[in-house]
Amino acid sequence: MNRVVLFLLAAAAVPGFAQQAPPIQSPEVHPDRSVTFRFRAPNAKEVLFAREGAERIPMKDDQGVWSVTTAPLEPDFYGYSFVADGVHLIDPSNSLMKPNLLNAESEVHVPGPASLPWEINDVPHGAVHHHFYRSGIVGDDRDFYVYTPPGYDPAAKKLYPVLYLLHGYSDDASGWTAVGRANVILDNLIAQGKAKPMLIVMTLGYGAPEILSPASQRFRDPELRTRNMSKFRDALFTEVMPQVEKSYRVAKDRNLRAIAGLSMGGAESLFTGLNAIDRFAWIGAFSSGGMGEDFNATFPALDAKANAQLRLLWIACGTDDRLIEPNRKFRDWLKSKSVQFIPIETPGSHTWMVWRRNLAEFAALLFQGKN
Amino acid sequence: MNRVVLFLLAAAAVPGFAQQAPPIQSPEVHPDRSVTFRFRAPNAKEVLFAREGAERIPMKDDQGVWSVTTAPLEPDFYGYSFVADGVHLIDPSNSLMKPNLLNAESEVHVPGPASLPWEINDVPHGAVHHHFYRSGIVGDDRDFYVYTPPGYDPAAKKLYPVLYLLHGYSDDASGWTAVGRANVILDNLIAQGKAKPMLIVMTLGYGAPEILSPASQRFRDPELRTRNMSKFRDALFTEVMPQVEKSYRVAKDRNLRAIAGLSMGGAESLFTGLNAIDRFAWIGAFSSGGMGEDFNATFPALDAKANAQLRLLWIACGTDDRLIEPNRKFRDWLKSKSVQFIPIETPGSHTWMVWRRNLAEFAALLFQGKN
Numbered sequence: 152m153n154r155v156v157l158f159l160l161a162a163a164a165v166p167g168f169a170q171q172a173p174p175i176q177s178p179e180v181h182p183d184r185s186v187t188f189r190f191r192a193p194n195a196k197e198v199l200f201a202r203e204g205a206e207r208i209p210m211k212d213d214q215g216v217w218s219v220t221t222a223p224l225e226p227d228f229y230g231y232s233f234v235a236d237g238v239h240l241i242d243p244s245n246s247l248m249k250p251n252l253l254n255a256e257s258e259v260h261v262p263g264p265a266s267l268p269w270e271i272n273d274v275p276h277g278a279v280h281h282h283f284y285r286s287g288i289v290g291d292d293r294d295f296y297v298y299t300p301p302g303y304d305p306a307a308k309k310l311y312p313v314l315y316l317l318h319g320y321s322d323d324a325s326g327w328t329a330v331g332r333a334n335v336i337l338d339n340l341i342a343q344g345k346a347k348p349m350l351i352v353m354t355l356g357y358g359a360p361e362i363l364s365p366a367s368q369r370f371r372d373p374e375l376r377t378r379n380m381s382k383f384r385d386a387l388f389t390e391v392m393p394q395v396e397k398s399y400r401v402a403k404d405r406n407l408r409a410i411a412g413l414s415m416g417g418a419e420s421l422f423t424g425l426n427a428i429d430r431f432a433w434i435g436a437f438s439s440g441g442m443g444e445d446f447n448a449t450f451p452a453l454d455a456k457a458n459a460q461l462r463l464l465w466i467a468c469g470t471d472d473r474l475i476e477p478n479r480k481f482r483d484w485l486k487s488k489s490v491q492f493i494p495i496e497t498p499g500s501h502t503w504m505v506w507r508r509n510l511a512e513f514a515a516l517l518f519q520g521k522n
Numbered sequence: 523m524n525r526v527v528l529f530l531l532a533a534a535a536v537p538g539f540a541q542q543a544p545p546i547q548s549p550e551v552h553p554d555r556s557v558t559f560r561f562r563a564p565n566a567k568e569v570l571f572a573r574e575g576a577e578r579i580p581m582k583d584d585q586g587v588w589s590v591t592t593a594p595l596e597p598d599f600y601g602y603s604f605v606a607d608g609v610h611l612i613d614p615s616n617s618l619m620k621p622n623l624l625n626a627e628s629e630v631h632v633p634g635p636a637s638l639p640w641e642i643n644d645v646p647h648g649a650v651h652h653h654f655y656r657s658g659i660v661g662d663d664r665d666f667y668v669y670t671p672p673g674y675d676p677a678a679k680k681l682y683p684v685l686y687l688l689h690g691y692s693d694d695a696s697g698w699t700a701v702g703r704a705n706v707i708l709d710n711l712i713a714q715g716k717a718k719p720m721l722i723v724m725t726l727g728y729g730a731p732e733i734l735s736p737a738s739q740r741f742r743d744p745e746l747r748t749r750n751m752s753k754f755r756d757a758l759f760t761e762v763m764p765q766v767e768k769s770y771r772v773a774k775d776r777n778l779r780a781i782a783g784l785s786m787g788g789a790e791s792l793f794t795g796l797n798a799i800d801r802f803a804w805i806g807a808f809s810s811g812g813m814g815e816d817f818n819a820t821f822p823a824l825d826a827k828a829n830a831q832l833r834l835l836w837i838a839c840g841t842d843d844r845l846i847e848p849n850r851k852f853r854d855w856l857k858s859k860s861v862q863f864i865p866i867e868t869p870g871s872h873t874w875m876v877w878r879r880n881l882a883e884f885a886a887l888l889f890q891g892k893n
Contacts, residue, residue: 193607194565215607236564236586241612246623246694255617271663276654283647283705292642305676323617334654 175216177244178231178259184223186259190233190242191216201239203230203256204502226263226270227504228332230256249330249503252363253321258330268511269332274342275301279334284394288358288386294324295354295391297399298334300341302348310402312518313350313395314433315387316510317412317419320370320441321363324355327510330503331413336511347518350401354391356416358382376441384423388430406462406522411435411513413506414474418442421481425450425457425464432462433517437509438501439466439481440474446484455489463516464492467509469499546587548615549602549630555594557630561604561613562587572610574601574627575873597634597641598875599703601627620701620874623734624692629701639882640703645713646672650705655765659729659757665695666725666762668770669705671712673719681773683889684721684766685804686758687881688783688790691741691812692734695726698881701874702784707882718889721772725762727787729753747812755794759801777833777893782806782884784877785845789813792852796821796828796835803833804888808880809872810837810852811845817855826860834887835863838880840870 177189188200193215199207200219210217210233217233230249232239241248242257249256265272280297303311316333318326327333333351340346359379362369369375395401402408410431412420417439424434442449464485468478475496485492495512499505548560563569564586570578571590581588581604588604601620603610612619613628620627636643651668674682687704689697698704704722711717730750733740740746767774781802783791788810795805813820835856839849846867856863866883870876 191609194567196565238562239614241614241626243610243612243625246621246626248619248621248626250617250619252617254614255612255619271654273656278654279652281650281652283642283649285644 175244177242178257180259180261181220184226184261185221186224186261187218187220188231188233188242188259189216189218189244190235190240192233192235195235197236199234201232201234204500204504207234224261225504226261226267228258228260228269228330228507230258230330230503232256250323250325251321252323268336268339269507270339271335272339272342274338276338277301277303277334277341279328282394282398284390286386286390288382288390289360291360293355295352295395296324296328297395298328298337298351298353299399300348300350301338303350303400305400307400310400310404310407311350312347312407312409312522313352313399313401314409314411314514314517315352315354315392315420315431317356317410317416318353319356319412319414319416322356322416324353327351327353331507331510333510336507337514340511340514345515349514349518350395350399352391352395354387356383356412356419358384358386370441373443376443380419380422380442383419384426387423388427404522405430405432405460407518409433409435409463409517411437411465411510412439413437413509414439414501415441422449425453428457428460432460434461434463435465435509435513436467436478437506437513438468438472438474439478440501442477442481444477444480446481453488453490458489458491461491462520464490465495465513465516466492467495467497467505467513469501469505470496471498471500472505474501546615548613549628551630551632552591555597555632556592557595557632558589558591559602559604559613559630560587560589560615561606561611563604563606566606568607570605572603572605575871575875578605595632596875597632597638599629599631599640599701599878601629601701601874603627621694621696622692623694639707639710640878641710642706643710643713645709647709648672648674648705648712650699653765653769655761657757657761659753659761660731662731664726666723666766667695667699668766669699669708669722669724670770671719671721672709674721674771676771678771681771681775681778682721683718683778683780683893684723684770684772685780685782685885685888686723686725686763686791686802688727688781688787689724690727690783690785690787693727695724698722698724702878702881704881707878708885711882711885716886720885720889721766721770723762723766725758727754727783727790729755729757741812744814747814751790751793751813754790755797758794759798775893776801776803776831778889780804780806780834780888782808782836782881783810784808784880785810785872786812793820796824799828799831803831805832805834806836806880806884807838807849808877808884809839809843809845810849811872813848813852815848815851817852824859824861829860829862832862833891835861836866836884836887837863838866838868838876838884840872840876841867842869842871843876845872 179187198210198217210219410424417436424431550558569581569588581590648671781795788807795802
C-alpha cells in the first residue's frame with residue numbers, strides 16, 4: 152500500500168481528481184525475445200544497463216528517459232539493474248525482484264516453452280514452508296525453507312529423501328526459491344517422472360553473519376571464511392536437521408540424504424558433505440567458491456575409501472566463470488586422492504541461469520537406483 | 523549473487539586485487555531513534571525523502587551524496603523511498619524491502635521494546651506455508667500463504683480456528699507476512715496468552731488482476747472494482763477454502779472462522795463476510811476502501827437479524843486517513859440498519875503502522891468466549 156494507492160482509493164471514494172502521468176513500461180519483452188528497458192533520470196549524465204552474466208551497455212537518453220533494447224535473449228530469468236552515474240538502481244517500473252542481502256536487483260522473465268524446467272506448468276505443485284528459530288550456535292534469529300513435493304503426506308509411513316540445498320554469498324534463505332525457482336523445477340521434474348519426490352531444505356548459509364558486513368573486507372579473510380563454514384555446519388547438524396527430522400517425514404538414512412549448493416554454498420556442501428560421508432551419500436557443488444586451496448587441511452580424512460560410500464559427487468562450473476580455475480584445481484586434487492566424481496563444465500558464468508540448469512540436472516540424478 | 527560477490531569470490535580465490543569505494547550507510551538508526559538516510563545521485567537537481575505516512579522532505583546534497591536525518595521516530599517499521607528528480611527509487615544501500623506489485627519501497631526498522639507485537643522475541647514460532655495453484659475462476663497461476671501457530675499438529679484431533687486475512691490494493695499475497703509481520707504478531711500474542719492459537723490464510727486478493735494495470739485508470743472503474751471483489755470471493759470459496767480445509771486441521775464451523783483485511787481487502791472482507799454470515803461469525807475491516815457507497819446494493823440482505831449471528835464486526839480506520847469519511851458513512855449506514863459493530867478510530871493514516879496495530883488488537887478478540 153503506497154502513495155499511488157492511497158490516491159486511487161481516495162479518488163475512488165471521492166469523485167473528480169487529476170490524471171497521473173503515464174508510467175514508463177519496463178521491461179518490455181518483444182515477440183522476438185529482445186527486451187527494452189527504460190528508466191527515467193532527467194539529469195543523469197550516464198546510465199548503463201547491467202544484466203546478470205553480460206557486459207554493461209550504455210542506455211540512450213531521450214528527454215530524460217533512458218532506454219536500451221537487447222538482442223533476442225534465450226528464454227530465462229535475468230537479474231539486472233541500472234547504473235546511473237555510478238549508482239546501481241533497481242528498475243522502479245518493475246515489481247519483479249531478486250532478493251539479496253548486499254545488492255538486490257530487478258528481474259525480467261523471458262518466457263520459453265513449457266519444457267524449460269523453471270516455467271510454471273499446469274502440474275501438481277509442492278509447497279514451500281518457512282520456518283523461524285533462534286540459533287544458539289550463531290546467536291541470532293534466523294530461518295529456513297522446506298519444499299515438500301506434490302502430494303506430500305505428513306502422516307505417510309514412507310520416509311521421503313531430502314536434499315539440503317545451500318545458497319550463495321549475499322543471498323538470503325529465500326534465494327533458491329525466489330530466484331532459483333527450485334520448487335517450480337522440482338514440480339516439473341517430478342511430474343515428468345525425471346526426479347524422485349523429495350524434500351528440499353534451504354537454510355540460511357551464514358555461520359558467521361558478520362562476513363556480510365562490510366563485504367569488501369570480510370570475505371577476503373580466510374579465518375572468517377572458515378569459521379563461517381564450520382559454524383554453518385554446526386547449526387545445520389545440531390539445529391536445522393533435528394527440526395526438519397522432527398517436523399517432516401524425512402529419512403535419516405545417508406542413502407536418502409543429499410547436500411548441494413551454489414558458490415559459497417557449493418564450498419559449504421563440499422566442506423560439510425565430504426567431511427561427513429556417514430551422513431550424506433549425494434553431494435553437489437555448483438560454481439563453488441571461497442573454500443581456499445589447502446584441500447589437505449580442509450578434507451583431512453578424504454581418500455579413495457570414500458568411493459565405496461559416495462553415490463554421487465557432482466562438481467559443476469561454467470566455463471566463463473572466474474571460479475573455473477579454482478574448481479579445476481579442486482578436481483585435480485580429488486584425482487590425486489583417487490576420489491571419484493562427475494565433472495561438469497557448462498557454458499555460462501557465475502549466474503543463476505547456470506544454477507537453475509545445474510539443479511535440474513543434479514536433482515534428476517538423486518536417489519536413483521536401489522536405496 | 524551479483525557483481526560485488528563475483529568480484530569477491532574471484533578475489534578470495536586469486537590474491538591481490540584493488541579496494542572498492544566504501545559503500546554508503548543507509549539507513550542509519552541512531553540511539554535516540556532518529557534516522558539518517560543517504561543516497562548517492564551526483565547529478566540530481568532535487569532529491570526528496572518520502573516516508574510512509576509522512577510529508578515528503580528535501581534531502582541535502584553534499585558532493586553528490588544526499589542525506590536527511592529525521593526527528594526521533596516511534597519504534598516501528600516504516601516504508602520509504604527517495605524521489606530523485608521526480609522518480610521514486612528504492613534505497614540501493616538497504617536490503618530490507620516492502621514487496622509491492624506497483625511501487626516497491628525500502629523499509630527501515632526502528633527497534634522498540636519486546637512488548638511491541640511485531641518485535642521478534644524468543645518465543646515459540648509458528649511457520650508460514652506457501653501454496654501454489656492454478657485458478658479456474660481467475661485463469662492464472664496464483665498463490666496463498668498459511669500461518670500455522672507454534673506447536674500446530676497436522677494430526678491433531680482438535681480443529682483450529684482460522685482467520686482469512688486479506689491484503690490491500692497493490693500488495694501481493696506476501697504482504698501480511700513480509701510487511702504486516704502477521705506471523706510475528708500472532709507468535710507474540712499466543713505466547714502471552716492474548717490470542718487463541720489459530721491459522722491465518724493470506725491469499726492473493728485480486729479476482730480481476732487487470733485492475734492492477736494500468737493502475738491510474740482501472741481502480742476508478744466501479745464495474746471492475748465490483749468484479750474484482752466478486753471473483754475474489756468465488757476463488758476464495760471454491761478454490762482456496764477447500765484446499766485449506768483439506769490440507770489443514772481447520773474448523774468449518776462459522777464460529778471458528780473469521781475474515782478481515784486492510785484497504786481493498788477490508789472492502790473484500792465486508793463484501794464477502796457480511797454477505798455470508800452463515801460462513802463467518804467474525805469480520806474485521808481495517809481502513810477499508812474501494813467498496814463504493816451504494817451499500818443497499820452491496821449488502822442487500824443485511825439487517826438487524828445479523829446481530830444474533832455475528833460474534834464480532836470490527837471496523838477500524840485512522841483519523842488521518844482520507845478514507846475515514848467513507849468509513850464513517852458506512853458505519854452510519856450500518857446504524858441505519860441497526861447492525862451492531864465495534865467502531866475503532868485510531869491515530870494514523872493509510873499505513874502499515876496502523877494495520878499492524880489493528881491486527882494485534884483484532885486477533886486478540888477472535889474466537890474468545892464459548893464456541
